[in-house]
Amino acid sequence: QKEVEQNSGPLSVPEGAIASLNCTYSDRGSQSFFWYRQYSGKSPELIMSIYSNGDKEDGRFTAQLNKASQYVSLLIRDSQPSDSATYLCAVNNYGQNFVFGPGTRLSVLP
Amino acid sequence: EAGVAQSPRYKIIEKRQSVAFWCNPISGHATLYWYQQILGQGPKLLIQFQNNGVVDDSQLPKDRFSAERLKGVDSTLKIQPAKLEDSAVYLCASSSPASADYEQYFGPGTRLTVT
Numbered sequence: 129q130k131e132v133e134q135n136s137g138p139l140s141v142p143e144g145a146i147a148s149l150n151c152t153y154s155d156r157g158s159q160s161f162f163w164y165r166q167y168s169g170k171s172p173e174l175i176m177s178i179y180s181n182g183d184k185e186d187g188r189f190t191a192q193l194n195k196a197s198q199y200v201s202l203l204i205r206d207s208q209p210s211d212s213a214t215y216l217c218a219v220n221n222y223g224q225n226f227v228f229g230p231g232t233r234l235s236v237l238p
Numbered sequence: 239e240a241g242v243a244q245s246p247r248y249k250i251i252e253k254r255q256s257v258a259f260w261c262n263p264i265s266g267h268a269t270l271y272w273y274q275q276i277l278g279q280g281p282k283l284l285i286q287f288q289n290n291g292v293v294d295d296s297q298l299p300k301d302r303f304s305a306e307r308l309k310g311v312d313s314t315l316k317i318q319p320a321k322l323e324d325s326a327v328y329l330c331a332s333s334s335p336a337s338a339d340y341e342q343y344f345g346p347g348t349r350l351t352v353t
Contacts, residue, residue: 223269224293231277
Protein backbone atom coordinates (compact mmCIF):
# COMPACT_ATOMS: atom_id res chain seq x y z
CA GLN A 129 0.00 0.00 0.00
CA LYS A 130 1.56 3.25 -1.15
CA GLU A 131 1.55 5.80 1.66
CA VAL A 132 2.04 9.51 2.09
CA GLU A 133 2.60 10.75 5.62
CA GLN A 134 2.22 14.22 7.06
CA ASN A 135 2.18 15.62 10.55
CA SER A 136 -1.48 16.31 11.23
CA GLY A 137 -0.73 19.41 13.29
CA PRO A 138 -2.03 21.84 14.07
CA LEU A 139 1.11 23.77 13.26
CA SER A 140 0.89 27.25 14.73
CA VAL A 141 3.14 30.08 13.58
CA PRO A 142 2.99 33.82 14.22
CA GLU A 143 2.12 36.18 11.39
CA GLY A 144 5.18 37.03 9.32
CA ALA A 145 7.07 33.86 10.25
CA ILE A 146 8.10 30.97 7.99
CA ALA A 147 5.84 27.93 8.09
CA SER A 148 7.49 24.62 7.24
CA LEU A 149 5.32 21.68 6.19
CA ASN A 150 6.76 18.21 5.65
CA CYS A 151 5.73 15.09 3.78
CA THR A 152 7.25 11.65 3.30
CA TYR A 153 6.18 9.01 0.80
CA SER A 154 6.74 5.28 0.49
CA ASP A 155 6.71 4.67 -3.28
CA ARG A 156 10.20 5.18 -4.72
CA GLY A 157 8.64 5.22 -8.19
CA SER A 158 6.83 8.48 -7.47
CA GLN A 159 7.73 11.13 -10.02
CA SER A 160 5.46 14.12 -9.45
CA PHE A 161 4.72 15.86 -6.19
CA PHE A 162 2.05 18.39 -5.33
CA TRP A 163 0.99 20.69 -2.56
CA TYR A 164 -2.67 21.61 -2.23
CA ARG A 165 -4.31 24.04 0.16
CA GLN A 166 -7.76 23.25 1.50
CA TYR A 167 -9.82 25.73 3.46
CA SER A 168 -12.46 24.32 5.76
CA GLY A 169 -15.51 23.25 3.77
CA LYS A 170 -13.81 23.91 0.44
CA SER A 171 -12.13 21.73 -2.16
CA PRO A 172 -8.35 21.40 -2.55
CA GLU A 173 -6.60 24.16 -4.46
CA LEU A 174 -3.28 23.53 -6.22
CA ILE A 175 -0.38 25.56 -4.84
CA MET A 176 2.66 24.01 -6.47
CA SER A 177 3.98 20.98 -8.27
CA ILE A 178 7.58 19.78 -8.30
CA TYR A 179 9.33 17.18 -10.39
CA SER A 180 13.04 17.43 -9.76
CA ASN A 181 15.25 17.31 -6.72
CA GLY A 182 15.94 20.71 -5.24
CA ASP A 183 13.89 23.82 -4.67
CA LYS A 184 11.11 25.43 -6.65
CA GLU A 185 9.91 28.89 -5.71
CA ASP A 186 6.63 30.62 -6.51
CA GLY A 187 6.03 33.87 -4.70
CA ARG A 188 5.97 33.23 -0.96
CA PHE A 189 5.97 29.47 -1.48
CA THR A 190 8.98 27.19 -1.90
CA ALA A 191 8.67 23.46 -2.51
CA GLN A 192 11.66 21.26 -1.75
CA LEU A 193 12.13 17.71 -3.03
CA ASN A 194 14.64 15.05 -2.01
CA LYS A 195 13.88 11.79 -3.82
CA ALA A 196 16.71 9.90 -2.14
CA SER A 197 15.15 10.61 1.26
CA GLN A 198 11.59 10.33 -0.14
CA TYR A 199 10.82 13.69 1.35
CA VAL A 200 9.04 16.78 0.08
CA SER A 201 8.42 20.00 1.96
CA LEU A 202 6.64 23.32 1.56
CA LEU A 203 7.91 26.56 3.03
CA ILE A 204 5.60 29.54 3.34
CA ARG A 205 7.43 32.80 3.91
CA ASP A 206 5.83 35.84 5.56
CA SER A 207 2.89 33.74 6.71
CA GLN A 208 -0.47 35.50 6.78
CA PRO A 209 -3.65 34.64 8.69
CA SER A 210 -5.21 33.90 5.28
CA ASP A 211 -2.72 31.02 4.93
CA SER A 212 -4.50 29.22 7.78
CA ALA A 213 -5.78 26.03 6.13
CA THR A 214 -5.01 22.34 5.74
CA TYR A 215 -2.11 21.61 3.42
CA LEU A 216 -2.25 18.34 1.48
CA CYS A 217 0.75 16.61 -0.03
CA ALA A 218 0.10 14.37 -3.04
CA VAL A 219 2.32 12.14 -5.14
CA ASN A 220 1.93 10.15 -8.33
CA ASN A 221 3.85 8.01 -10.78
CA TYR A 222 3.64 9.36 -14.32
CA GLY A 223 0.01 10.36 -13.96
CA GLN A 224 -1.12 7.23 -12.13
CA ASN A 225 -1.30 5.95 -8.57
CA PHE A 226 -2.30 9.27 -7.08
CA VAL A 227 -2.02 9.25 -3.30
CA PHE A 228 -2.79 12.13 -0.95
CA GLY A 229 -1.51 12.52 2.58
CA PRO A 230 -3.85 13.22 5.49
CA GLY A 231 -2.94 16.91 5.51
CA THR A 232 -1.35 19.27 8.02
CA ARG A 233 -3.46 21.97 9.64
CA LEU A 234 -1.69 25.31 9.68
CA SER A 235 -2.78 28.14 11.93
CA VAL A 236 -1.19 31.57 11.44
CA LEU A 237 -1.70 33.70 14.52
CA PRO A 238 -2.15 37.49 14.09
CA GLU B 239 -11.96 29.31 -18.28
CA ALA B 240 -14.77 27.55 -16.42
CA GLY B 241 -13.73 25.22 -13.64
CA VAL B 242 -14.83 21.70 -12.80
CA ALA B 243 -18.58 21.56 -12.20
CA GLN B 244 -20.27 19.14 -9.84
CA SER B 245 -23.83 18.52 -8.78
CA PRO B 246 -25.57 18.25 -6.47
CA ARG B 247 -23.59 20.14 -3.83
CA TYR B 248 -25.31 18.39 -0.95
CA LYS B 249 -27.25 15.16 -0.63
CA ILE B 250 -28.85 13.44 2.32
CA ILE B 251 -30.09 9.88 1.92
CA GLU B 252 -30.95 6.94 4.10
CA LYS B 253 -28.80 3.84 4.18
CA ARG B 254 -29.57 1.30 1.46
CA GLN B 255 -30.79 4.06 -0.87
CA SER B 256 -29.07 4.94 -4.13
CA VAL B 257 -27.39 8.20 -5.10
CA ALA B 258 -25.65 9.59 -8.16
CA PHE B 259 -23.19 12.44 -8.58
CA TRP B 260 -22.38 14.29 -11.76
CA CYS B 261 -19.16 15.96 -12.89
CA ASN B 262 -18.25 18.11 -15.88
CA PRO B 263 -14.48 18.62 -16.21
CA ILE B 264 -12.60 21.64 -17.47
CA SER B 265 -12.98 21.88 -21.24
CA GLY B 266 -10.26 19.93 -23.00
CA HIS B 267 -9.18 17.95 -19.95
CA ALA B 268 -9.01 14.32 -20.97
CA THR B 269 -8.31 12.91 -17.53
CA LEU B 270 -11.01 12.83 -14.86
CA TYR B 271 -10.78 11.64 -11.28
CA TRP B 272 -13.27 10.84 -8.55
CA TYR B 273 -12.10 11.08 -4.95
CA GLN B 274 -13.74 10.33 -1.62
CA GLN B 275 -12.73 12.58 1.27
CA ILE B 276 -13.86 11.55 4.71
CA LEU B 277 -13.80 14.29 7.34
CA GLY B 278 -10.30 14.80 8.71
CA GLN B 279 -8.62 12.69 6.01
CA GLY B 280 -6.97 13.35 2.69
CA PRO B 281 -8.79 12.58 -0.57
CA LYS B 282 -8.75 8.92 -1.61
CA LEU B 283 -8.75 8.16 -5.32
CA LEU B 284 -11.74 6.04 -6.31
CA ILE B 285 -11.40 5.99 -10.08
CA GLN B 286 -9.39 7.67 -12.83
CA PHE B 287 -10.54 7.98 -16.44
CA GLN B 288 -8.48 8.84 -19.48
CA ASN B 289 -11.05 9.96 -22.05
CA ASN B 290 -13.76 7.29 -21.59
CA GLY B 291 -11.39 4.50 -20.50
CA VAL B 292 -10.62 3.50 -16.92
CA VAL B 293 -6.98 3.95 -15.91
CA ASP B 294 -7.24 3.07 -12.22
CA ASP B 295 -10.20 1.80 -10.21
CA SER B 296 -8.26 -0.26 -7.70
CA GLN B 297 -9.81 1.48 -4.68
CA LEU B 298 -13.36 1.63 -5.97
CA PRO B 299 -15.70 -0.62 -3.89
CA LYS B 300 -17.14 -2.26 -6.94
CA ASP B 301 -19.87 -4.12 -5.08
CA ARG B 302 -21.66 -0.81 -4.48
CA PHE B 303 -19.89 1.94 -6.42
CA SER B 304 -19.91 2.41 -10.17
CA ALA B 305 -18.76 5.18 -12.45
CA GLU B 306 -18.94 5.93 -16.11
CA ARG B 307 -17.69 8.56 -18.47
CA LEU B 308 -19.62 8.25 -21.67
CA LYS B 309 -18.28 10.24 -24.64
CA GLY B 310 -15.17 11.12 -22.66
CA VAL B 311 -16.54 14.33 -21.12
CA ASP B 312 -19.11 14.24 -18.29
CA SER B 313 -18.97 11.54 -15.65
CA THR B 314 -21.34 10.08 -13.10
CA LEU B 315 -20.51 8.24 -9.89
CA LYS B 316 -23.20 6.05 -8.36
CA ILE B 317 -23.54 4.38 -4.99
CA GLN B 318 -26.06 1.58 -4.66
CA PRO B 319 -26.89 0.76 -1.90
CA ALA B 320 -25.36 3.39 0.37
CA LYS B 321 -23.89 2.61 3.78
CA LEU B 322 -23.35 4.90 6.74
CA GLU B 323 -19.58 4.85 6.12
CA ASP B 324 -20.11 6.38 2.67
CA SER B 325 -20.79 9.74 4.32
CA ALA B 326 -18.07 11.93 2.86
CA VAL B 327 -17.34 14.63 0.32
CA TYR B 328 -17.04 13.30 -3.21
CA LEU B 329 -14.61 15.34 -5.23
CA CYS B 330 -14.18 15.37 -8.98
CA ALA B 331 -10.96 16.62 -10.52
CA SER B 332 -9.58 16.90 -14.02
CA SER B 333 -6.22 17.36 -15.66
CA SER B 334 -4.90 17.96 -19.14
CA PRO B 335 -2.55 15.52 -20.83
CA ALA B 336 -0.64 18.60 -21.99
CA SER B 337 0.25 19.25 -18.36
CA ALA B 338 3.35 17.15 -17.89
CA ASP B 339 3.08 17.67 -14.15
CA TYR B 340 -0.39 16.01 -14.10
CA GLU B 341 -1.77 18.94 -12.15
CA GLN B 342 -5.32 18.30 -11.04
CA TYR B 343 -8.04 20.89 -10.60
CA PHE B 344 -10.89 20.11 -8.27
CA GLY B 345 -14.57 20.86 -8.41
CA PRO B 346 -16.50 22.12 -5.35
CA GLY B 347 -17.45 18.60 -4.26
CA THR B 348 -20.69 16.90 -3.23
CA ARG B 349 -21.23 16.44 0.48
CA LEU B 350 -23.08 13.17 1.08
CA THR B 351 -24.71 12.34 4.38
CA VAL B 352 -26.06 8.83 4.85
CA THR B 353 -28.45 8.44 7.80
